[in-house]
Amino acid sequence: MLKFKSNYSPAGTILKLNINDLIADNIKGLILDLDNTIMLPKSGEFSPEIANWLETALAANLKIIIVTNNKDEIYLNSLSPLLDKYNIPIIIKAKKPRSKNLKKAIEYLNLPAENICIIGDRVLTDIWGGINVKIKTAFVEPLIGKKENILYRALRRMEKVFLERA
């Protein structure tokens, strides 16, 4: 069976991913998934912990871009003031795991593939996409709000079958 191996798979959300470890591994740029990786869907805000994680990463000179498959332009546009504050660009309607927009993100980061890590909570979009463009991958547990769709939860559990733990 087809299996995807991620370079990092912390037992927890992105908050369990240690920025110093990434830097020690020569990671210089991050491609971040949006929904459930750094933000609860439709919440429009970063939790204080996530804001702190992002600020730490930026302060350590990691370059960051968000790449999301989310297609809700009205919602995503409403995030602009927040993302501008952090100076983090976003590519929407990305169709991960397709390569096209991930390649655009790599171009923006302007770094060799081996210095870039994609961080996401979905195996068949984020991790597969990262493998497609030959960058490092980090599979994280989703940030979960009270209202998470049961279907999504089931889908995510199913997808984990495709993940080979590093």
Ligand SMILES: [Mg+2]
């Ligand atoms: Mg996600």
